[in-house]
Amino acid sequence: MSHSNAPAPTPLTDSTLLSVRDLTKTFPGRRRLGRPASRVRAVDGVAFDLAAGETLGLVGESGCGKSTTGRMLVRLLEPTAGTVAFDNQDITHLSQRQLRPTRRHLQMIFQDPYASLNPRQTVSRILSEPLLIQGKSARAARHRAAELLELVGLNPEHLDRHPYQFSGGQAQRIGIARALATGPRLIVADEPVSALDVSVQAQIVNLLERLQHELGLALLFIAHDLSVVKRICDRVAVMYLGRIVEIGDKHAVYDAPAHPYTQALLSAVPLPDPAAERRRERIVLLGDPPSPAAPPSGCSFHPRCPKAQDICRNQRPALAAVGREGRQAACHFPTDH
Amino acid sequence: MPSNTETDTPLLRVRDLQVQFETRAESIRAVDGISFTVEAGRTLGLVGESGSGKSVTSMAVMGLHRRARISGSIALAGRELLSLTDQQLSRLRGRRMAMVFQDPLSALHPAYTVGEQIAEARRRHFGTGRRAAHRHAVDMLGEVGIPEPARRAGEYPHQFSGGMRQRAVIAMALSCEPDLLIADEPTTALDVTVQAQILELIARLQQQRQLGVLMITHDLGVVARVAHDVLVMYGGRAAEQAPVDDLFRQPAHPYTRGLLDSIPRLDDPDDAPLRTIAGSPPSLASPIPGCPFAPRCSRAAGAEEAIRARCTDEQPRPSYYAPGRLVACHLPLGIPEHGTSPTDIQHPAEEAR
Structure with a gap:
């Protein structure tokens, strides 16, 4: 059975760091009234490539599978099907021990810094642990931990404090420092600013941007906030109900969205400008995103789509090129600007 | 019935509101001298980050603080709320003023049907009979854009999606035709496409019913979309207050x-x-x-x-x-x-x- 979302946009090149093909995750659904549980297809045939030093934004609404995708990439979740290749090595089925050399290049930043940092450990311990696992001496690890704090804009004298002694923004800086400890080449950041106060988000966005440039990191930035993603990413992939519905250069996707869902999503984002808000034409979608336990037939967006025709109800569209710049959309009636 | 049609009495007038919480160790002044008014048919956006006191302010208006020292004045259509007894207040709550919270699931009782919960306020405040109240609940569900309202009224909250639940909560809040709606981050838990629907719904109902709306949010985009006037709070105090266009064009x-x-x-x-x-x-x-x-x-x-x-x-x-x-x-x-x-x-x- 193939759920291929069609081959990914960019062909494999020397600079391809991460290559994801046909990635699928199903979870057991709940049993209801003795009927056998149906499986929930949270991620359904996702494919993309990420080049070294590149930033890809993965956007979509709750339940679209963006976080599940991110977790599979770093092997926090086991894919049901498909492959993840890092640096030309298939890591999908490596044991945790075999994975260890790759781990240092593949790190993650989480949404809630307080939940992802051990409250009983000092910052020194939190930052040293990945280094100790990689075989560094305790002394060298502590020295590196101090460097890392400085790198993320914290006072290295605070090494012996605990996470709760830091504000939310500072705690997220520690989470970022931990991800950087082993000198990774790719960081998966899952909603790294959405738990922070508005006035603090910009600090973290700027920090990530600076680090990404300075260290030449590849970044997979998972977020529901389209403005933040536009800010930080080179390319963007829009997910809906477990599938990528549009992917491409951010200017192509933001300035001339091809998929009706991308268009609606962008038009729904409120602008902090009352005059612009009054001028704007909004596409207000009907209904809620459907449940991945009972996906609609054909194109899963068709029940909410203003353009839906018969073919949309019956036949699932594959990702296909729309316009130039390597942009692809999965729609029978894409807008080619 | 106290009138808010007289032009000199605003629908809601808050003066020098102070809210203080006493703990064993310390006294926390969560709101310190806030003043504002909300007129019928207008929306005041109350903007701030966590700890700015915006939610504490809205809870004080609704009289929902149990152990707080509250001073100043909160007048609804000219009637001082801070001197009312609990019983008097509960006759106003849900009737003259109603509230919509961030998390619709916590605002709904899981063991009663959505229809029963909407009908309840009507029965309590107006003494409406069971059947008439149920019919009214179905009408309300239809009005907030829930398809097949008669069938959905018989369902439980867990059978509703997030956006539908928030619509049901809005139906519940408006079932007794209040004059003032307090919406505390009503779309923060929702997806952006659903947020657009809910904001549009609140704006439509506001126009139809000449509702005064107090919209509490951290999102300046939401404020720009719905508010007529804005009060920016910081550290429990008012930082600035302005008509929405002025605030965004030239913040002071x-x-x-x-x-x-x-x-x-x-x-x-x-x-x-x-x-x-x-x-x-x-x-x-x-x-x-x-x-x-x-x-x-x-x-x-x-x-x-x-x-x-x-x-x-x-x-x-x-x-x-x-x-x-x-x-x-x-x-x-x-x-x-x-x-x-x-x-x-x-x-x-x-x-x-």
């Missing part, structure tokens, strides 16, 4: 300016780094004597010694800035262009009345 308080500069915008070119506000929002447990924003304020940091000392030591009072505008700042933005110096600004907030 350095905090407002900083907030607007620090949010990425969809319609912005994205090459320059975002401007940031240093530090994080203040702790209410250890307030400072001066302006709560002073430790993060680049304007205060760049000012002469004497003025900087004022910012850190002396609490700025909300003062007249322009017609319909107040700002609580010793160094408001844009004043030199208007040809007045900060010392010329009129004190205190009489102009606001």
